[in-house]
Amino acid sequence: MKKQLRKLKILEIDPWLKPFKNELNIRMEEYEKNKKKLLENHDSFKDFANGHLYFGFHEVENGWIYREWAPNANELTLIGDFNDWNLDSHPLSKKENGVWEIFIPGKDSLYHGCRVKVKINSMGKTLHRIPLYIKRTIQNPISHDFSGQIWKEKDEFNWSDQDFKVKNEPLLIYESHIGMAQEKEDYGTFKEFEKNILPRIKDAGYNTVQLMAIMQHPYYGSFGYHVSNFFAVSSWFGNPTELKELVNTAHSMGLNIIMDIVHSHAVKNIAEGIDEFDGTTTQFFHEGLKGIHPAWDSKLFDYSKPEVIHFLLSNIKFWMDEYHFDGFRFDGVTSMIYDHHGLGVNFDNYEKYFNDTVDMDAINYLQYANELIKEIRKDAISISEDMSGMPGMALPIECGGIGFDYRLSMGVPDFWIKLLDKKDENWSMYDIWYELTSLRPKEKRITYVESHDQALVGDKTLFFRLADQEIYWHMEKSDKNPIIDRAMALHKMIRFITITLSGEGYLNFMGNEFGHPEWIDFPREGNNWSFKYCKRQWSLGDNLDLKYNYLKKFDKDMIYFTKINHILETSEVKDLWLDDTKKIIIYKKNDLIFLFNFHPTDSFEDFRFPTHEASDYKVVFDSDAEIYGGHERISRKVIYSPKQLHEFNKSTGISIYSPSRTFLVLKKID
Structure with a gap:
């Protein structure tokens, strides 16, 4: 008897999907089947995603309990400052399902600031590892190795944002990196960002702050995308309490605050990260070459494993509950949902979205993630960074979609880059119109002119491409220069046509609004570990004698104009x-x-x-x-x-x- 296919609303929304109704039905069948298995003993994903409340370090009435998941380990021992790094005094006991546990008597046995690691014996190896659910890691200034650190606030943090509601009016996102948000040639901090940058964002008219690099990453120059410790706040910028203060202040100013969450891959470092935590390469990741990203040189999660799903979903809930983040921008979604990771593939027809290269487990994971986010907070925000254009990415799960609120319009910045390579007189108005008005039906988009990647060394921002070297010599308001005149005119036109024509939300990377003149170059061996280009020169936009100030004023008025005229609230054009x-x-x-x-x-x-x-x-x-x-x-x-x-x-x-x-x-x- 032929199997009866369900009626999915996505097929009505996008009739071009009808030839793939079988594949879409399989997607939903897998989603429901695996969800049922995962939630066998739970009422909801919100009830399921509590790994951080069970594993890790927890203070109890007369001491501490520490638990880990290390299914293939032979022996675990807790070591640290508290026992003078004794390698034998605090062994963990093995429980069921690969869980290890130890009770440490005494309230002060583990104290605030105490450094900890766990010694793991497995597969004939002895490893000193950072606990999986640690909330903070610190680097030894002499040996440069990282340790976990017990973070025990003297008093429970006093949140004052109980009445804050997410501004789900059209999102106007100010994408930011804490470390390079200051003008000084050094690491910026959470406190500096709270004091100096949040007021700038508010004054500029943006309503949402998107923070990059919040999860701990051992290499600063990775831009935060090679995560080592998924539950730890990046120690480059400060401590957990200071991040909470930043979020609390942003909410007091009426600003949404979301974070980049990296569940597409993990750093391969064994000493700092989660790779080979229990002595095997397959605890969290795929086996062999399938577990290694060929372009990013990082480890790839195995989304078919319930324990991995539990770890990642718990991570989502942790950041929302512990730090009050209002949602996430999911990084590297294209890499997650295809075995080829989108590398060298031109997504020019629908068959590219429905074939044996699609990782159904990854798609189901993203559906679970979005379902969990809405269970925790109905008004929370989820944004997908998918360059492939997978249909249904930003449609509700019940329609047959993946459940994101928005998708990034990743083709728009690429389009402008390619257009700027042509002479102005050869620009096609039809191409501009097509690129900015093409959309997946009923799927909301966050549009933007340039990404943070374009600001990195080896690339150029929009304004830098337009002005080139003239930017160094002719930016005084009294200086008349035709190249700068052209750059400023097109900078304004491109930003305005993008925000008014191509999306339901808008994103800007910090400093680009006033045409920041130089690329980002993180401290590295090749530049003698210099911070010279790893900062933002806010003084240029503030200087009333410079043309950067014209662009800053324009961007502020552009944002205000779009808001008061409700331009982003309709796609009808x-x-x-x-x-x-x-x-x-x-x-x-x-x-x-x-x-x-x-x-x-x-x-x-x-x-x-x-x-x-x-x-x-x-x-x-x-x-x-x-x-x-x-x-x-x-x-x-x-x-x-x-x-x-x-x-x-x-x-x-x-x-x-x-x-x-x-x-x-x-x-x-x-």
């Missing part, structure tokens, strides 16, 4: 005019008309286009204002009245002056 010869793009959103003139030289004194309605219009925002470094060629006082346009079959429209390399926004006058 009407194409009014595309002209590849004159390099004109005109579209309507809500009651606003957006006119972009990308022509490098030509301004149009009497540019006529149809509006299809008998309404007066007035310019309410433009890129050519003097306060943004423009030439003040656009009047905000003129009323543009409707007229019949004979060249458009007597359609109703207006005539307007459109200067080269500018945009303007017209608003209907009631």
